[in-house]
Amino acid sequence: xxxxxxxxxxxxxxxxxxxxxxxxxxxxxxxxxxxxxxxxxxxxxxxxxxxxxxxxxxxxxxxxxxxxxxxxxxxxxxxxxxxxxxxxxxxxxxxxxxxxxxxxxxxxxxxxxxxxxxxxxxxxxxxxxxxxxxxxxxxxxxxxxxxxxxxxxxxxxxxxxxxxxxxxxxxxxxxxxxxxxxxxxxxxxxxxxxxxxxxxxxxxxxxxxxxxxxxxxxxxxxxxxxxxxxxxxxxxxxxxxxxxxxxxxxxxxxxxxxxxxxxxxxxxxxxxxxxxxxxxxxxxxxxxxxxxxxxxxxxxxxxxxxxxxxxxxxxxxxxxxxxxxxxxxxxxxxxxxxxxxxxxxxxxxxxxxxxxxxxxxxxxxxxxxxxxxxxxxxxxxxxxxxxxxxxxxxxxxxxxxxxxxxxxxxxxxxxxxxxxxxxxxxxxxxxxxxxxxxxxxxxxxxxxxxxxxxxxxxxxxxxxxxxxxxxxxxxxxxxxxxxxxxxxxxxxxxxxxxxxxxxxxxxxxxxxxxxxxxxxxxxxxxxxxxxxxxxxxxxxxxxxxxxxxxxxxxxxxxxxxxxxxxxxxxxxxxxxxxxxxxxxxxxxxx
Amino acid sequence: xxxxxxxxxxxxxxxxxxxxxxxxxxxxxxxxxxxxxxxxxxxxxxxxxxxxxxxxxxxxxxxxxxxxxxxxxxxxxxxxxxxxxxxx
Numbered sequence: 001x002x003x004x005x006x007x008x009x010x011x012x013x014x015x016x017x018x019x020x021x022x023x024x025x026x027x028x029x030x031x032x033x034x035x036x037x038x039x040x041x042x043x044x045x046x047x048x049x050x051x052x053x054x055x056x057x058x059x060x061x062x063x064x065x066x067x068x069x070x071x072x073x074x075x076x077x078x079x080x081x082x083x084x085x086x087x088x089x090x091x092x093x094x095x096x097x098x099x100x101x102x103x104x105x106x107x108x109x110x111x112x113x114x115x116x117x118x119x120x121x122x123x124x125x126x127x128x129x130x131x132x133x134x135x136x137x138x139x140x141x142x143x144x145x146x147x148x149x150x151x152x153x154x155x156x157x158x159x160x161x162x163x164x165x166x167x168x169x170x171x172x173x174x175x176x177x178x179x180x181x182x183x184x185x186x187x188x189x190x191x192x193x194x195x196x197x198x199x200x201x202x203x204x205x206x207x208x209x210x211x212x213x214x215x216x217x218x219x220x221x222x223x224x225x226x227x228x229x230x231x232x233x234x235x236x237x238x239x240x241x242x243x244x245x246x247x248x249x250x251x252x253x254x255x256x257x258x259x260x261x262x263x264x265x266x267x268x269x270x271x272x273x274x275x276x277x278x279x280x281x282x283x284x285x286x287x288x289x290x291x292x293x294x295x296x297x298x299x300x301x302x303x304x305x306x307x308x309x310x311x312x313x314x315x316x317x318x319x320x321x322x323x324x325x326x327x328x329x330x331x332x333x334x335x336x337x338x339x340x341x342x343x344x345x346x347x348x349x350x351x352x353x354x355x356x357x358x359x360x361x362x363x364x365x366x367x368x369x370x371x372x373x374x375x376x377x378x379x380x381x382x383x384x385x386x387x388x389x390x391x392x393x394x395x396x397x398x399x400x401x402x403x404x405x406x407x408x409x410x411x412x413x414x415x416x417x418x419x420x421x422x423x424x425x426x427x428x429x430x431x432x433x434x435x436x437x438x439x440x441x442x443x444x445x446x447x448x449x450x451x452x453x454x455x456x457x458x459x460x461x462x463x464x465x466x467x468x469x470x471x472x473x474x475x476x477x478x479x480x481x482x483x484x485x486x487x488x489x490x491x492x493x494x495x496x497x498x499x500x501x502x503x504x505x506x507x508x509x510x511x512x513x514x515x516x517x518x519x520x521x522x523x524x525x526x527x528x529x530x531x532x533x534x535x536x537x538x539x540x541x542x543x544x545x546x547x548x549x550x551x552x553x554x555x556x557x558x559x560x561x562x563x564x565x566x567x568x569x570x571x572x573x574x575x576x577x578x579x580x581x582x583x584x585x586x587x588x589x590x
Numbered sequence: 591x592x593x594x595x596x597x598x599x600x601x602x603x604x605x606x607x608x609x610x611x612x613x614x615x616x617x618x619x620x621x622x623x624x625x626x627x628x629x630x631x632x633x634x635x636x637x638x639x640x641x642x643x644x645x646x647x648x649x650x651x652x653x654x655x656x657x658x659x660x661x662x663x664x665x666x667x668x669x670x671x672x673x674x675x676x677x678x
Contacts (some may be wrong), residue, residue: 077666138630163623292621295629296653325649479630512632539609545607545626552635 009354012022012139012386018339021382022251026393029252032308033396035430038248041281048219050551052243053128054283057089058212072301073118076293083118084400088125091118091203093210096127097128098202102157102181103386106213107220109153110271110558112135113146113169113269115159119199120268123159125280128221133237135223138269139164139479141439144491145233148226159199162187166536170550176483186420203361208588214423217241224271226371227484229473236371244430245375247279249395250280253367253379254311255340260286263303265295270481271371272344276313286311294498297325305333314340315345315513316477319364324510327360330359340382342367345480348394349469350388351444368468370454372446372481374431390465399426402460403451411448420469423458424451465514474568477507478513483547485568492517492549493543495535497525501559502566503549518550520558529555595669596662602638603658605629617659655667 023029043059044050060066066086073081083091091495099110107206110127110136114120122135127134135153137146146168150158155178160169164183170193183199184192190409220291250256254276262281266273281288289307295318304312321332321422341356341364348366356364366381368391377402380392394400402421404409414421427450436443446453457469457497476483485503490500500520503512519535521527532552539548559570573579595605600612600672603621620675636647645668646647647655 017595142626297649297654317629319647329650346665510633514630533605533608540607540609541628545628545631550630 008144009350009388012353012357012388014383014385015293017382018362019135019257022257023255023381023396025467026381026384028043030394030396035244035397036250037167038397039244039430042244042247045214046269048217048398050240051128051131051212051213051215052221052279052283053125053242053248055136055247055369056241056279057085057125057129060085060282060285062087065285066287068183070282071118071121071290072307073116073290073292080120083121085285088118088282089474091122092125092129092209094203094206095122096130096210096212097126097182097206098199099127099132099157099228100210101129104130104132104156106215107133107238108156109133109135109223110139110157111135111153111157111158113139114185115139116292117185119159119203121278122203123586124268124274125282126210128240128322129210131215133220133223135225135235136274137225137266137267137563138544138546139240140189140267140544140546141168141269142540142547143168143541144542145174145544148176148233149235150176150179152232153223153225153491156203157181157183159183159185161185162191162193163195166195192332197214215240217220218434220434222273222274226271227482228474229475229484230382230401230486232539233484234439234442236433236435237435238374238431242374242431243279245397245429246275246280247283248397249375249379249431250276250284252383252395253365253376254313254342255382256281256284256286256311258285260284260397261289261308261337262286262311262313263289263291263307263309265291265318265405266315266345266480268312271374272313272315272467272480280494295321295328297322297329301330301333302339303448304335308337308563309335309340310337311340313344313374314333315480316343316352317345319343319348319355320510322359323355327359331420335360338362341365343377344369344376346477347389349390353386353388368392368466370456372433372452372454373425373429374433377425377429379386387461387463387465390461390467393464394425395468399427399508400424400460400466401426401451402458402572403448403453405448405453409448411451417462418459420457420459422472423454423456423466424448425454426450427452474504476503476513476515478505478515479511479546481546483515488515488517488543488549489566491539492519492521492535494542495538497521497531498535500558500566502568502571504568504572504575507550508574513548515547516551516553516575518553518555518558520555583584595665596658597662598638598642599658599665602642603635605638606634615658617662618657620656622656622657639665645672 040245070085071083182196185199197245225233264277266300306369318420343364365380369377378391397548402414403424488503489501502518506516508514559567565578
């Protein structure tokens with residue numbers, strides 16, 4: 001059960017640090033930490049209330065830092081497009097005006113389907129300023145996941161591009177009655193599809209001033225969808241108070257400091273890309289770099305070098321791809337100002353942590369959190385020793401534990417070191433999710449007494465370091481994204497040849513897991529190469545490349561419980577050649 | 591020669607991304623602008639090229655696989671390099 005660390009180095013000691021970190025003494029910081037102090041480090045509104053965008057922009061502009069570089073976008077031709085804090089503030093104000101003029105009110109939901117571009121930052125902050133709830137969507141989603149999310153989230157406005165709209169949203173528009181306005185970025189006015197508005201024209205005409213809505217700390221701010229094992233994706237709702245933990249965690253776990261040039265490689269369609277790509281650097285008042293292009297080793301090294309990146313937050317899949325591309329490629333560039341490397345998405349293997357030393361003279365700092373937790377919860381810090389393969393130590397202000405669920409619905413704490421159990425967090429931190437949209441029972445099921453139950457299995461060693469063991473459910477973690485087997489199975493079942501489908505994650509050296517589907521065909525269909533390709537194509541068209549299976553296998557019959565439920569656990573065991581476990585409920589075995 | 595290489599490349603592309611209609615692929619436009627093609631697809635495309643054509647595409651050259659014409663030109667060069675090095 002326990003993943004053996006098998007690290008080439010047991011502990012990476014932190015003797016000499018390149019610069020004094022924000023948290024030089026973890027133990028002392030943990031003892032002293034109080035969320036009220038973290039809240040006091042922000043501005044807030046006179047008489048109470050908080051707004052994430054006010055802390056990210058208004059506060060810095062009012063303090064005279066409007067001229068500071070907020071974000072630099074680097075496009076394919078290496079053209080740099082710079083936005084100062086003031087320019088981004090103006091841009092966000094224009095967006096807030098546009099959204100308000102469309103008749104949207106507090107709590108209405110604005111969605112984006114955008115890659116890495118200035119408009120994404122402006123719309124995010126503009127929606128928050130206007131007191132609306134903002135939800136980013138991933139551009140690699142196919143029409144089906146997009147429709148599900150827009151529909152469950154009752155999106156009233158969608159901001160996207162003409163190409164994405166035409167390809168993925170327009171065919172489903174009729175099934176989205178709540179979606180009143182679609183705003184297209186940089187569309188030629190002549191070519192506007194029916195039922196859309198020209199965002200760029202509205203933006204250019206809008207006034208640059210806007211008074212940020214004085215939202216209450218407990219008012220909804222952000223919505224992110226995450227995948228569950230069964231049923232529809234869950235809409236994870238966060239409130240403006242999350243800003244307290246967004247700011248504190250970026251200072252403590254990413255060590256963001258004045259003057260930093262920060263690069264977060266995550267896509268803004270996922271929670272990391274939004275919280276730590278868009279919001280956290282602004283909250284800390286630093287400058288960030290955004291690469292508008294997709295992953296490419298030489299380009300990434302050039303960006304680290306030429307943009308003089310100091311703090312870099314990336315993902316295990318990317319690190320492993322860089323490792324494959326060879327360390328000599330890393331050594332062809334220089335990174336004298338690079339100070340801190342961090343990684344999130346899935347556990348970073350020990351070799352990758354140590355490879356950072358070889359390539360950059362710096363280790364990668366793995367950390368752990370979930371959409372539900374809203375911000376980093378467990379991390380390796382600038383000043384703490386690293387045990388490669390471990391997710392690290394709980395953030396100051398966060399109480400973590402390993403627990404066992406009891407039949408009565410409660411939990412018991414596992415005090416013994418190195419004993420696997422479910423990773424739990426004491427409820428009540430500022431960025432804790434406040435709801436699964438419209439699914440109160442599912443939300444309540446995540447808590448037992450004082451504890452939030454993460455669904456991740458982990459163990460804690462004698463030094464208090466946490467180690468990821470596995471998922472407690474069937475959710476697939478591929479290239480840092482959570483994928484619901486249910487969503488993939490449903491798409492396959494929509495194909496006329498498919499009788500049943502069971503979907504699991506199978507190990508992959510680059511992506512950690514890739515999606516594999518086992519398909520049972522209806523009578524009269526042959527599981528040949530042509531049908532295999534047809535099903536792959538069908539799934540990719542509906543789900544998008546990031547979610548669709550990479551492998552399909554035909555089986556005569558899928559393992560089922562007597563009640564007819566497909567046992568993914570058995571599929572996984574068979575695939576990996578492991579014992580199949582307790583099969584007493586398996587159909588035909590009892 | 592180029593014609594046959596192009597059709598082989600298209601066959602490999604649609605093996606990785608069977609949702610793509612080979613007849614509609616625009617040669618000079620990036621794959622990513624025409625259809626969904628993520629970094630895992632690029633990786634699998636490179637693996638397929640190696641298997642079918644015996645040409646190893648290192649990660650640093652993945653950008654050469656970003657459009658059909660770029661990809662064909664790159665593989666042509668790789669073939670010529672291989673032929674000339676094996677004949678000396």
